[in-house]
Each structure stands twice: as C-alpha cells, then as structure tokens.
Amino acid sequence: MLLIVVFLVMEALPALRHVGVARFFTDPSWHPAEGFYNLTPMLWGTLFAMVGSVLIATPLGILSAVFCRFYAPPAVAQLYRKLIELLAGIPSVVYGFWGLVVLVPLIGAIHPPGPSLLTGIIIVAIMILPTIALMADASLTNVPQQYVRGAAALGLSRWATIRGVVFPAAKSGLFTGVILETGRAIGETMAILMVCGNVVQTPHSLFDPIRTLTANIALEMAYALGDHRAALFVSGLVLMGMIAALVAAADWISHGRIYG
Amino acid sequence: MNQCSLSFMLKKYAALVVLSTAVLMCIPVSAGAQKPAADQLTGKLVITGASTLAPLIAEIGKRFEGLYPAVRIDVQSGGSSRGVADARQGLADIGMVSRAMKEDEQDLSAFPVARDGVCPILHQENPVQALTDEQVVAIYTGKITNWKAVGGTDAPITVVNKAEGRSTLEVFLHYFKLKNVDIKAQVVIGENEQGVKTVAGNRNAIGYVSIGTAEYDAAHGVPIKLLPIGGVAASTESVGKGIFPLSRPLHIVTRTPPVGLAKAFIEYAQSKAVHDLIRQQYFVPLAD
Numbered sequence: 012m013l014l015i016v017v018f019l020v021m022e023a024l025p026a027l028r029h030v031g032v033a034r035f036f037t038d039p040s041w042h043p044a045e046g047f048y049n050l051t052p053m054l055w056g057t058l059f060a061m062v063g064s065v066l067i068a069t070p071l072g073i074l075s076a077v078f079c080r081f082y083a084p085p086a087v088a089q090l091y092r093k094l095i096e097l098l099a100g101i102p103s104v105v106y107g108f109w110g111l112v113v114l115v116p117l118i119g120a121i122h123p124p125g126p127s128l129l130t131g132i133i134i135v136a137i138m139i140l141p142t143i144a145l146m147a148d149a150s151l152t153n154v155p156q157q158y159v160r161g162a163a164a165l166g167l168s169r170w171a172t173i174r175g176v177v178f179p180a181a182k183s184g185l186f187t188g189v190i191l192e193t194g195r196a197i198g199e200t201m202a203i204l205m206v207c208g209n210v211v212q213t214p215h216s217l218f219d220p221i222r223t224l225t226a227n228i229a230l231e232m233a234y235a236l237g238d239h240r241a242a243l244f245v246s247g248l249v250l251m252g253m254i255a256a257l258v259a260a261a262d263w264i265s266h267g268r269i270y271g
Numbered sequence: 272m273n274q275c276s277l278s279f280m281l282k283k284y285a286a287l288v289v290l291s292t293a294v295l296m297c298i299p300v301s302a303g304a305q306k307p308a309a310d311q312l313t314g315k316l317v318i319t320g321a322s323t324l325a326p327l328i329a330e331i332g333k334r335f336e337g338l339y340p341a342v343r344i345d346v347q348s349g350g351s352s353r354g355v356a357d358a359r360q361g362l363a364d365i366g367m368v369s370r371a372m373k374e375d376e377q378d379l380s381a382f383p384v385a386r387d388g389v390c391p392i393l394h395q396e397n398p399v400q401a402l403t404d405e406q407v408v409a410i411y412t413g414k415i416t417n418w419k420a421v422g423g424t425d426a427p428i429t430v431v432n433k434a435e436g437r438s439t440l441e442v443f444l445h446y447f448k449l450k451n452v453d454i455k456a457q458v459v460i461g462e463n464e465q466g467v468k469t470v471a472g473n474r475n476a477i478g479y480v481s482i483g484t485a486e487y488d489a490a491h492g493v494p495i496k497l498l499p500i501g502g503v504a505a506s507t508e509s510v511g512k513g514i515f516p517l518s519r520p521l522h523i524v525t526r527t528p529p530v531g532l533a534k535a536f537i538e539y540a541q542s543k544a545v546h547d548l549i550r551q552q553y554f555v556p557l558a559d
Contacts, residue, residue: 209459
C-alpha cells in the first residue's frame with residue numbers, strides 16, 4: 012500500500028513540478044498534447060457517476076436482502092442468493108459490453124447520443140448491487156434471533172419489526188456495505204470506459220457523455236509520454252485521495268453515530 | 272485499474288503465443304539451410320523512435336531473434352523526432368519514423384516497412400455515401416450537427432473521436448489540419464474495435480479507425496461502411512498502393528547505408544515473412 016503511494020508520487024512528480032498543482036484545476040481543458048491539464052471535469056464525472064449509482068444500488072440492495080431474509084420462502088431465497096453471488100462474479104468488461112450493445116442504443120433512442128452519465132450510472136449500479144445486497148444479507152443474518160422473536164411477541168407486524176428492530180441492529184453492517192460499494196463505484200474502469208462516451212466535460216444533464224479519472228488513465232496510458240504520462244499519474248493520485256477521504260469520512264461517521 | 276491491467280496481460284499472452292509459434296516455426300529453418308547464416312549474425316541492435324511503430328518492430332525483432340539466437344534487438348519508443356535524432360547521433364542503430372521523410376532528413380537512409388491508413392466510418396444504414404473534406408471538418412468542429420445538412424436523414428450527428436496520444440488521431444488531425452482542442456465530440460474512444468462497435472450500435476454516428484480493422488469487421492458482417500476520401504475508396508489495397516490520402520508511410524531509418532546486422536534486419540522487416548505481423552498491428556504491408 013505504502014509502496015504504491017510512493018510509486019504514484021514519484022511518477023507524478025515531474026508533472027507536478029513542470030505543470031504545477033494549480034493548473035490541474037484551472038487550465039481551460041484537458042488536452043495534454045497541447046499542454047492543458049484540467050482534471051476537474053473528470054473529478055466531477057467520477058463523483059456524479061459514483062453518487063448516482065450508489066443512490067440507486069443502496070435501496071435496491073438492502074430491499075433485496077430484506078426480501079431474501081424475511082419474505083421469500085427458503086427455496087426461493089436460496090436460489091436468489093446464488094443468483095446474486097453469480098452476479099458479483101461477472102467481469103466488468105462483460106457488463107461494459109452488454110451496456111455498449113444493449114443499453115447505449117436504447118438510451119440513444121430516447122435522447123442521443125447514447126453513451127452518457129446515465130448509462131454509466133445504470134451499469135455501475137448493476138455492478139455494485141451484488142456487493143451491497145450480499146453485505147446487507149450477511150448483516151441481517153447476524154441480527155440476534157431473540158430480537159426478532161421479541162418483536163413478534165410484542166405483536167409487531169413484519170415490516171414494523173424490520174424497520175424498528177432489524178435495521179437499527181444491523182446498521183453498522185449495512186454502513187460497511189455502502190462504503191464497500193462506493194469504493195467499487197469509484198474504482199470501476201472498464202465498463203464505464205465502454206459506456207460513458209469519455210468526453211472530457213462537466214456534465215450538465217444525465218444524457219451528457221462524461222469521462223471518469225479511471226477511464227482517463229486506461230484510455231491514454233498506453234500512448235502517453237513525458238508530462239502527459241506523469242499527468243495521468245496525477246489522476247491516479249487524485250483518485251487515491253478521493254478513496255482516502257471516503258474512508259476517513261466513513262470512519263468519522265461510524266465512530267460518531269453508529270458505534271458511539 | 273484491475274481490468275486495465277488484465278487487458279494488458281491478455282495482450283502480453285497474445286504476444287507470447289505469437290512469439291512461441293514464431294519460435295516453433297523457426298526451429299526447423301535454423302536447424303537446416305540457414306544454419307551458416309545464423310552463426311554469422313551476432314550482436315545487438317538498438318532501435319528507437321515512433322511509438323506507433325514500436326510494437327510492430329518489437330514483434331518483428333522477436334521473430335528475428337528466433338531466427339538468429341545470438342542477436343538481441345532492443346526497441347524503445349519516444350516519438351518520430353527521437354527516432355531521427357538518435358539515428359543521426361548514433362545513439363540508436365536504427366530509428367523509427369511514422370511519417371514521410373522531410374526535406375532536411377535526406378541525409379538518412381530511409382526504408383518503408385508498412386503503411387498506416389485511417390478512414391471515416393458510418394453505420395451501414397446511414398444513407399450518406401460520401402463526405403467532402405470540408406464536410407468532415409465541419410462535422411468534427413461542430414459546425415454541422417445534423418445529417419440533413421450533408422444529405423442524410425433528419426437526425427443529430429454523434430461524433431466519435433479518439434483519445435489523446437493515439438496515432439490514428441494524429442493522422443486524422445494532420446490530414447484535416449485540425450487541432451484536438453477544436454474538435455467537438457460526443458464520444459471519445461481508445462481502441463479501434465471500440466470505435467467500430469460504437470458506430471455499429473448507433474445509426475447516427477461518425478467515427479474514424481484504422482483501415483485494417485474497419486475492412487476486417489465490415490467483411491465479417493459488422494454493419495459499418497468505409498467512406499472514401501477525396502474520391503479514393505478506403506481499402507487496404509489503396510493504402511498499400513500509396514494513393515489513399517488519409518495514410519502515412521512507416522519508415523525505419525539509418526545514418527549511413529546499413530551493413531551487416533542492421534542490413535539483415537531491415538531486409539527482414541521489408542520481406543514478406545513479416546506481413547502477418549504487419550496485419551496483426553492493423554497496418555498495411557507495402558504492395559510489391
């Protein structure tokens with residue numbers, strides 16, 4: 012871990028020295044061949060795609076776990092869980108390919124051009140859904156049985172039990188699930204590279220194409236030289252910073268609100 | 272990042288497979304008739320220059336090393352200008368230059384090994400059959416945004432551009448005298464195949480890719496069509512003949528007329544034995 016950070020900093024240093032930190036946020040555009048290095052549109056792209064997909068995947072994932080644990084008959088629940096596990100194991104290129112040939116033309120028909128922030132959000136939401144669904148399922152399983160029985164003895168309805176007893180008891184596990192899925196959403200590269208259009212711009216609507224920081228590295232690294240290459244390592248550093256901030260925030264919230 | 276490095280690994284495996292088949296094919300040859308020649312050729316060749324050419328020359332180098340086990344070929348990329356400078360100063364034995372030679376570079380001996388061609392592609396069902404150079408420029412700079420303006424259906428144009436640093440982008444910009452800052456694209460792609468899939472999945476898209484890739488996919492049922500440029504049909508044949516305008520020669524250069532090992536390698540790189548490698552990199556072998 013430390014080695015990776017050191018490596019990133021070493022590789023990014025030439026760009027930081029030649030270009031300067033400020034220019035990565037104030038240049039007019041991202042055109043490294045012509046000497047412009049603005050990363051902010053991609054930072055926004057990454058953030059929007061992450062927030063959107065987490066907002067969709069979290070309720071769906073938790074509800075699917077609730078269904079699996081409290082509503083579905085055991086046979087169905089078993090099958091359902093296996094399906095989710097399978098979903099978690101599909102490589103992201105496959106999702107990306109599916110998005111490119113199915114989802115992109117579909118959204119293109121509603122609102123051209125097709126490859127857009129929305130497509131990216133949907134694909135990433137589908138990809139991180141298994142993570143949160145499985146984590147939520149595990150944390151719901153860990154809620155002590157006597158809580159549930161106690162609630163039943165009090166005559167609470169099934170939904171009231173889930174909302175009033177199970178969720179509060181499982182919240183730290185659910186929270187960990189959200190952090191894990193968010194990390195996955197930030198780091199996702201291949202699928203997003205295939206469906207987002209990769210135009211470097213701050214999106215103004217859901218149908219605008221975007222480029223994320225990860226996609227930027229994957230797209231340009233193979234042919235980058237000199238300062239351009241170093242600038243891509245700066246992208247990597249920024250990503251690293253985002254993840255670190257996420258973990259720190261999660262730590263702070265969990266200490267303050269959940270365990271405290 | 273995971274997926275990214277995975278695709279790199281896959282490429283590496285592909286290279287390994289190619290290499291190993293090359294080695295296998297060479298065993299009977301080097302054991303037989305060419306044995307005396309293999310004994311004579313020893314030493315190390317340093318080749319530097321254009322990043323477009325580096326992967327191809329590296330592959331050719333590997334096959335050459337298989338033929339002559341005592342030879343080492345070291346390929347480094349760094350741009351055509353580095354290829355010229357290194358060859359001139361003697362830092363490299365051979366330089367790689369991915370363009371036509373300039374007036375002031377006549378002191379070097381240049382040897383073409385292949386051609387690189389780029390052509391615009393449309394969806395097969397797009398009624399537009401040809402675009403003038405001005406129309407392509409207008410579409411890519413965002414002055415024309417609807418197909419109606421160039422004789423097509425009433426639909427917005429999806430402009431597909433290449434990511435910064437790709438050689439296809441350079442060829443395209445150079446021919447149309449554009450700057451990447453001026454291009455207003457809706458989609459930016461990396462690999463040629465990704466460009467073909469994007470256009471195949473969107474009736475209103477225009478993109479440009481290496482001719483080798485486009486021709487292969489169009490022949491295998493992918494619904495795209497290749498647009499002619501300046502009245503010349505886009506095909507590997509017209510690129511090979513040197514008449515397709517949106518193309519460039521790929522050269523390897525030396526300071527003095529080559530002798531010995533360098534001469535043998537250049538002759539090998541220009542021979543028919545490497546045409547399959549050239550096609551694998553989506554370049555076009557030269558017509559005889």
